[in-house]
Amino acid sequence: MTAMAAPRAAATVGTARRRSRPGRRFVLNAVVIFIMFLWLIPTFGMLFNSFRSPADVASTGWWTSIVPPWRFNLDNYVHVLNTNGMGTAFVNSLFITIPSTIIPIAVAAFAAYAFSWMQFPGRDVLFVVVVALLVIPLQTTFVPLLKLLGPQGIHLIGPGVGSFVAVWLAHTGYGLPFAIYLLRNYMGGLPREVFESAAIDGAGQATSFFRLAIPMSVPALAALAIFQFLFVWNDLLVALIYIGAANAPNLPLTVTVANLSNSLGGEWQYLMAAAFLTMLLPVVVFFSLQRYFVRGITGGAVKG
Numbered sequence: 001m002t003a004m005a006a007p008r009a010a011a012t013v014g015t016a017r018r019r020s021r022p023g024r025r026f027v028l029n030a031v032v033i034f035i036m037f038l039w040l041i042p043t044f045g046m047l048f049n050s051f052r053s054p055a056d057v058a059s060t061g062w063w064t065s066i067v068p069p070w071r072f073n074l075d076n077y078v079h080v081l082n083t084n085g086m087g088t089a090f091v092n093s094l095f096i097t098i099p100s101t102i103i104p105i106a107v108a109a110f111a112a113y114a115f116s117w118m119q120f121p122g123r124d125v126l127f128v129v130v131v132a133l134l135v136i137p138l139q140t141t142f143v144p145l146l147k148l149l150g151p152q153g154i155h156l157i158g159p160g161v162g163s164f165v166a167v168w169l170a171h172t173g174y175g176l177p178f179a180i181y182l183l184r185n186y187m188g189g190l191p192r193e194v195f196e197s198a199a200i201d202g203a204g205q206a207t208s209f210f211r212l213a214i215p216m217s218v219p220a221l222a223a224l225a226i227f228q229f230l231f232v233w234n235d236l237l238v239a240l241i242y243i244g245a246a247n248a249p250n251l252p253l254t255v256t257v258a259n260l261s262n263s264l265g266g267e268w269q270y271l272m273a274a275a276f277l278t279m280l281l282p283v284v285v286f287f288s289l290q291r292y293f294v295r296g297i298t299g300g301a302v303k304g
Contacts, residue, residue, distance in 0.1 A: 050076055050272035057269045076273040080260075086274060088249070089256035093233060095164060096252050100171035100232040105224055107172065108179030109217070113209050115180070116187040117195060127184065133177040142241055145170060149242065157242055163250050166242045174238070175228050186220035187213055222292030230282050253278050 048062040051072040056065065065072070081087045114120070115127050149156045149166045156166040190213065198208050214221075236254040243250050257274045 093252040104175040112183030219292040
């Protein structure tokens with residue numbers, strides 16, 4: 001009797017635990033949704049105020065616009081895009097961000113493959129040196145890079161397209177250590193048998209890189225693209241240093257929004273419209289690549 005009662009008791013406990021899991025899961029989901037709602041309240045306020053008139057913004061809170069009568073309009077966006085040069089700044093940000101994302105990822109992919117699957121003297125020491133560059137503050141590099149890229153060097157800083165090239169080179173240098181670290185750890189965890197089989201079939205290093213390593217490293221490349229894109233798009237300091245405040249036609253969106261807040265003062269509805277324009281494209285990029293994000297980060301963190 002005792003031997004038969006024990007399995008029945010264990011089964012009863014297991015059934016009770018399974019029945020309690022949906023309740024705990026519901027509570028957990030409710031807490032997460034509540035935290036997400038609190039986190040998004042400022043974003044909702046910014047979005048609603050960006051579609052309201054100056055009189056409504058000055059007299060009532062943004063939450064009053066949720067209920068009828070609704071008096072939303074696009075005047076704030078039209079004013080910001082036409083009056084304060086936001087359209088040109090948006091194009092400048094794209095012109096800065098896209099090459100500053102593609103160039104370091106391309107260079108880091110070659111370097112990561114070399115560190116993972118090629119043998120050469122000092123490979124491990126060089127990789128440690130590259131990773132050690134992560135701890136160097138980028139502010140300490142401004143003076144030597146300004147001398148190298150400025151009038152005392154190769155004359156890139158100043159009016160014209162050269163200032164964009166200077167920003168591309170700067171962001172490439174700042175982004176390479178982390179990019180190489182992440183991609184090297186991910187590529188180092190790829191199946192060795194695949195590369196050995198390709199070598200037996202006569203594939204060279206270039207073939208193995210383009211046809212094996214790159215296709216299998218898409219999650220890590222996408223995660224790195226998100227990081228680099230967000231860093232460059234939201235950057236204010238690097239663009240302001242290497243383009244220069246006097247070179248207004250080439251300034252990106254972040255600098256224009258910073259100047260907008262100083263010049264417009266209390267006209268909050270214009271600031272909200274400008275801020276929402278700056279966050280719209282990064283959100284689209286993140287949600288477009290989010291399915292690769294977790295896979296790329298976890299793979300690059302634990303493999304190698």
